[in-house]
Amino acid sequence: xxxxxxxxxxxxxxxxxxxxxxxxxxxxxxxxxxxxxxAAIVPRDEAVDVLHDALxxxxxxxxxxxxxxxxxxxxxxxxxxxxxxxxxxxxQRRVVRERRSLEERVIDPEDELVARDPVEIAHLRxxxxxxxxxxxxxxxxxxxxxxxxxxIAVALGLPLGTVKKRIALAMRRLRRDxxxxxxxxxx
Amino acid sequence: xxxxxxxxxxxxxxxxxxxxxxxxxxxxxxxxCAQRLAESCETAYALxxxxxxxxxxxxxxxxxxxxxxxxxxxxxxxxxxxxxxxAIVTGILLQRLDAQRSEIAALRAPQIALAQGHFAHVPxxxxxxxxxxxxxxxxxxxxxxxxxxxxxxxxQLWVRRGGGWRDAGTVRGNPAYALVRGAVEEVAVxxxxxxxxxxxxxxxxxxxxxxxxx
Numbered sequence: 001x002x003x004x005x006x007x008x009x010x011x012x013x014x015x016x017x018x019x020x021x022x023x024x025x026x027x028x029x030x031x032x033x034x035x036x037x038x039a040a041i042v043p044r045d046e047a048v049d050v051l052h053d054a055l056x057x058x059x060x061x062x063x064x065x066x067x068x069x070x071x072x073x074x075x076x077x078x079x080x081x082x083x084x085x086x087x088x089x090x091x092q093r094r095v096v097r098e099r100r101s102l103e104e105r106v107i108d109p110e111d112e113l114v115a116r117d118p119v120e121i122a123h124l125r126x127x128x129x130x131x132x133x134x135x136x137x138x139x140x141x142x143x144x145x146x147x148x149x150x151x152i153a154v155a156l157g158l159p160l161g162t163v164k165k166r167i168a169l170a171m172r173r174l175r176r177d178x179x180x181x182x183x184x185x186x187x
Numbered sequence: 188x189x190x191x192x193x194x195x196x197x198x199x200x201x202x203x204x205x206x207x208x209x210x211x212x213x214x215x216x217x218x219x220c221a222q223r224l225a226e227s228c229e230t231a232y233a234l235x236x237x238x239x240x241x242x243x244x245x246x247x248x249x250x251x252x253x254x255x256x257x258x259x260x261x262x263x264x265x266x267x268x269x270x271x272x273x274a275i276v277t278g279i280l281l282q283r284l285d286a287q288r289s290e291i292a293a294l295r296a297p298q299i300a301l302a303q304g305h306f307a308h309v310p311x312x313x314x315x316x317x318x319x320x321x322x323x324x325x326x327x328x329x330x331x332x333x334x335x336x337x338x339x340x341x342x343q344l345w346v347r348r349g350g351g352w353r354d355a356g357t358v359r360g361n362p363a364y365a366l367v368r369g370a371v372e373e374v375a376v377x378x379x380x381x382x383x384x385x386x387x388x389x390x391x392x393x394x395x396x397x398x399x400x401x
Contacts (some may be wrong), residue, residue, distance in 0.1 A: 031244045033232070039241035051244055069214065070225035074232040076199075078341050081200030081231070082207075093398040106344030115236030142199060143234055149201055167199065173196070 027055065030073040034080045038112040041084035041146030046132075050087060054079040087146055127177045136171035142167050189213075190220040198227035311336070311376060311388035318387040321376065325392050329370035332392060336363040336376060345383040347373040352383045 031051065035095055036046035054076055065075050097161050128136060141152045149167070153160045196202050197210045214221040260312055311321035311334075325332035336342055340363030344355040348370055357379065358365040367374075375386035 026216075027244070032240070032242075033235045035244045036241045036333075040238055044241055047241060048244055068221055068225065068364050074225070074228035077232040078198055078200050078228050083397040085201055112240045113236065114238050114240045114257040117236070120233075120236050124234065129239070142201070144238065149196075164192060164196060166243060167194040170226050171195035171198065171227060171230060172192075175232070177235055178230055179226055184193070187358070 026072060026076070028057075030076060033073070033114050033127050034076055037077055038080050038084045040144055041081065042087050046087060047084065050080055050084045053083050084146070088146070091146060123178075126172050130177070131173055135166045135173070137171040138163055138166035139174075189217065190223060194223045195227050197224060198231040199385075217338075227396065268388045289298055309390045309392060311390045312376070313387070314389055315387050321388050321390075322372055323392060325371070327394065329394075331369070332367050332371050332374065334358060334365045334376065335368065336388070338363065341379050342387075343377045343379050343381060345375040345386065346371045347379065354383075 024186045034054065035047055035051050037043075038050040041047070041051060058072075058076065065072060069075060113121060120185070128140075131139070138152060138156075141147045141155070142149065147155070149163050150162060152158075152167075156163065190197075190210060193202060193206060193210050199205060202210065202400075208387050210224070215222050238369070275281045298349060309323050310327075311323060313320075319333065319335040319336055319338035323332050324332055334344060336358060340357070340359040342363055344358045344365050345352050346367055348352070348356045349372075352375070355367055356365070358376070371392055373392065374390045376388040377386045
């Protein structure tokens, strides 16, 4: 019972021993990006808790992650965003911090971004710039501003359904753009 | 009916619990939607490249001190994993521990130690036939220790620092947990109300990790 509760000695549980080095590897490979994702939604100290919470979610119940649904990083990113948004909603407050304009955050070359690959950054920026303005605005507020759909709807004076539709359409266009880019690169 | 915009909204983590479960249930039986869901999640993750850097999260394995590597690597991996758990349960501890006890505190020490990477585990030795199992995970820098008892609380926790035993409060929960802040040389666990001398469990916390620890 003790082991199942805390799992410091999971090597006694056979296959679960595999998860300890995997946890370390995931933390090393994805931790920085996952922290940036959470920090866009909640203050950084809470973002660290969110990151640990997401990793613990996987570590304690690895079967929650289905490899057919994408990479472990992408799945954890979804979990991190969900948990961070839950915290934000639960706190029922806006994040108190100075924000530069969302447009500036995306395009300002002075920003120190979590990514280091200029090709990757340029590709993403082109894809964002190609979005219709209202879709880009909604997605920027949701993803880079860390706002919930409800917050965006209130801020823009739009119906909630409209906000969701715009965000979904933006994501769909980006998905097609990025996936086509991957296809071209692999040809 | 296939997933609509919920596939994209799922990837962004902003569906309510019921919608999320509906999406997952559908994707489990629809390869096309599962693929769309996967690509949406990859897209959402790819966008993180444009986020402002928030720095490295504390306790990245690569930040561990050199002496944690090598023969310590296995311990470090376990300790990191354990410390992740500890960081998460901190919130639970807040509710469980007697806030008036200065000896016990729910705090961010596990995260601090996570960055430092100096951990050891020692079993709590049974002092009676009916004693439960237990163990102590502690930071070698003596900043905290974590007492775990494989049974439902409450138990009375005692700690020894600098020669004297102190009542460190009540350990609650099922299993019972307690986080103790500060330097501790020895830990004892007794039944509620029982003295330290009749402890059910004991453990010494050596400054150098005992051999055989994980």
